[in-house]
Amino acid sequence: MSKTIAIIDYGSGNIRSAAKAFEHVIALENLSYEIVIENSASGVLKADKIVLPGQGAFADCIHNLNDVPDMISALQRKVLEDKTPFLGICVGMQLLADQGKEHGTHQGLGWIGGEVIPLQKTTNDMKIPHMGWNDLVLDQPEHFLLRSIKSASDLEKHFYFVHSFMFDCKDKGHLLAHTHYGQNVAAMIAKENIIGTQFHPEKSQNAGLNLIKDFMHWMP
């Protein structure tokens, strides 16, 4: 029987792009995984891997996630207790924080200690949002999920970002990689079976597909 990877549909993200990229990798690698676009807690409880996308404002996203009955408790059980591999993308990563400071202070999932704070404009001509391709600096090059990036060409060290807020990790030990945009910006964070990417792997051509491949093979 094939395993399932659940992409959570809670009305806050372009799930289609993510689903297409995972589909592509699963076909390419001939993996026995089925993708499920999941909008119910019961479905999440059956998943073998979980992806939480997210776009827009932190408050809207956490609010929408809260609005799905039992979703957060199902996620907590799967991710924190069963240690199911979990990937949060963009705001899906930011939601892992203790709190987000976009349009007021809002409580996050609190799975990885830290706050989500605005990008600082460090020069006059700096554009906000941080939009486009930026390259990663690896803080933990030996981590399984950095194995493709570590040996990649310069071109494939670049990932596509679009965000105005950033994750400020309390414990720098959770930082896998960062990028630079007027300041150091957390690009990938991890704690045990939980990983988050500020960039969009599903929009990052081969670099992103390789990361998705590594996530599919990851057995934390």
Add this chain to the structure above:
Amino acid sequence: MLKTRIIPCLDVANGRVVKGVNFLDLIDAGDPVEQAKLYQDQGADEICFLDITATHEGRDTILDVVERTASEVFMPLTVGGGVKHISDIRKLLNAGADKVSINSAAIFNPDFIKEASDKCGSQCIVVAIDARKIADNKWEIYTHGGRKKTGIDALEWAQKMADYGAGEFLVTSMDRDGTKNGFDLDLTRSISDLVDIPIIASGGVGNLQHLVEGIDQGRASAVLAASIFHFGEYTIEQAKNVLQQNNIAVRI
């Protein structure tokens, strides 16, 4: 460091690429998906489809194109043309587009941009600013491919659209569009200096030096061009090499 983006744009009508040369290595040069894949292989940073389908009935053909593109092309895809309602945006995003470009609908109803950015997120709302120069440092917004004037001052409009939650501007000089004489650099720079959001420069690219000017003098974060890539005059790779030779950081 953040890299300057090069965005090739394809005109699409009834699901087919309009004009262009027959690239030898393409199975079907009229298929936008094949063209998009070619640009991906050349290292394009994003891609843009401009749907110029004239009839209402033909509109849904773009959804099929977007859907097929999203299965094979893994970079940001912007779709413009005929976006008038929130439901149009949702359909495009659900098909696999990442951003939509909105022009006339914003002019008729500026609140549409507020609603669109609230409901779908600023990151996917690109406001297309089509403008003509009317005096020194003064430009007017036009619609209908530069044929209809609106009486709206371009700089005031840009400020308003940024305040309403636009995520990015696609700035096209209607004086330069199709001329191959280069961007209206004053227009691009004036808007870029006014707002925090990124600017894509468009309209008038005839050679690769024009791209360099758009970034250095026009202060654009990205440059968009259609014909120089579409007619095979230059590849994306050549464009990136020229930018790099001019000390502009590109993904290479």
